Amino acid sequence: NAGVTQTPKFRVLKTGQSMTLLCAQDMNHEYMYWYRQDPGMGLRLIHYSVGEGTTAKGEVPDGYNVSRLKKQNFLLGLESAAPSQTSVYFCASSYGSRKSSYEQYFGPGTRLTVT
Amino acid sequence: DQQVKQNSPSLSVQEGRISILNCDYTNSMFDYFLWYKKYPAEGPTFLISISSIKDKNEDGRFTVFLNKSAKHLSLHIVPSQPGDSAVYFCAANSGGSNYKLTFGKGTLLTVNP
Numbered sequence: 526n527a528g529v530t531q532t533p534k535f536r537v538l539k540t541g542q543s544m545t546l547l548c549a550q551d552m553n554h555e556y557m558y559w560y561r562q563d564p565g566m567g568l569r570l571i572h573y574s575v576g577e578g579t580t581a582k583g584e585v586p587d588g589y590n591v592s593r594l595k596k597q598n599f600l601l602g603l604e605s606a607a608p609s610q611t612s613v614y615f616c617a618s619s620y621g622s623r624k625s626s627y628e629q630y631f632g633p634g635t636r637l638t639v640t
Numbered sequence: 641d642q643q644v645k646q647n648s649p650s651l652s653v654q655e656g657r658i659s660i661l662n663c664d665y666t667n668s669m670f671d672y673f674l675w676y677k678k679y680p681a682e683g684p685t686f687l688i689s690i691s692s693i694k695d696k697n698e699d700g701r702f703t704v705f706l707n708k709s710a711k712h713l714s715l716h717i718v719p720s721q722p723g724d725s726a727v728y729f730c731a732a733n734s735g736g737s738n739y740k741l742t743f744g745k746g747t748l749l750t751v752n753p
Contacts, residue, residue, distance in 0.1 A: 529683070556739050565649070567729065567745035568684070575739075583740070615683055619739055627672050627733045629741060631683030 526551050529632035531616050537638045538606045546601040546635050548616030555621030557599035558583070558629065559591060561612040568615065574599055575621065606639045613637070643667045644732050646744035654752055659717040661747050663730030666711065670732040674741065675704060675715050678727045687728070688715070720751045 529550045538544055548557065559571040570583030572591040580591045588610060590602045599618075603610060613636050617629040645664045653659045663673075671692040676684040690697040690704045690713065697704050703716045717724055730744040 558740075560743075565745060567646075568743040570740060573740065617683075621739065627739055627741065628674065628686045628689065631676075631685070633683050634681070 528552065529616055529618055529630050531614075531632040531635050533635060534633070535636050537640065538603075539640055540607060542606050543602070543604050544606065544637075545603075546614055546616075546637075548599045548601070548618075548632060549597055550599075550616075550618040550630070551597065552618060552630065553596070554618035554630070555596075556619045556629075557593065558617040558619075559589070559599065559601045560615045560617065561585065562615060562634075563612050571601065571614075606637075608639045611637060611639045641666070642745075643670075644730055644742050644744040646728075646730055646747050648747050649745070650748040650750070652750045652752060653720050655722055656719045659715075659720045659724065659749055659751065661715040661717075661728050661730075661749065663713045663715075663744055664711060665713075665732050667732070667734065667742075668711070669734040670742075671735040672733040673704070673706060673713050674731045674733075675702075676729040676731060676743075677724075678729065678746070684729060717749075720749075722751050722753050725749055725751045 532547045558573040560568045574593040577596040592600045616632040619629045674689040675687040677687045678684040706713045727746045729746045731741040
């Protein structure tokens with residue numbers, strides 16, 4: 526199993542450009558999440574999904590959109606990138622039951638720089 | 641409002657000694673706690689967890705202690721090894737059908753040979 530994969534690994538954007546980050550998981554997890562990590566800020570939840578076709582806002586959703594058209598994929602979009610969105614983005618997934626004790630499995634991250 | 645706090649940004653210990661990483665929380669609805677470990681340029685990986693019905697959980701060199709009355713948990717690593725050098729995140733969940741985790745800011749542990 527590949528687990529959680531993210532593409533691309535690195536990206537540099539100019540202010541105002543758009544892009545989509547792709548997350549894929551092969552563990553048949555119901556829940557998927559997008560986080561950003563900034564120095565001294567820990568992991569902050571951007572958006573999450575509790576199942577195919579559903580999405581919800583997290584702690585810092587402004588400037589981002591998401592879609593979950595297939596259970597295994599969760600896309601994060603930036604419509605008009607801003608320097609404040611320079612960050613490392615992590616995707617995670619989890620089972621939707623108590624069985625696995627809320628453990629989330631993370632991808633390797635995407636380092637995004639907006640100039 | 642920071643609901644999960646890791647007040648020590650960094651910690652340095654000698655190889656073979658005990659590492660103690662601390663975490664405090666303010667939300668009394670939290671009933672499940674996890675520790676994640678993160679190496680540079682990698683995603684966080686799950687380390688150990690504890691339910692609020694317990695006060696201790698042990699897995700090899702790693703032990704997590706929970707003091708509900710003080711809203712405090714700690715991760716003990718004994719003995720510490722250079723490979724344990726990483727950022728450690730504390731995370732909490734309020735249970736039920738809510739599977740979101742609230743993370744602390746992390747503590748950078750450096751284990752010196």
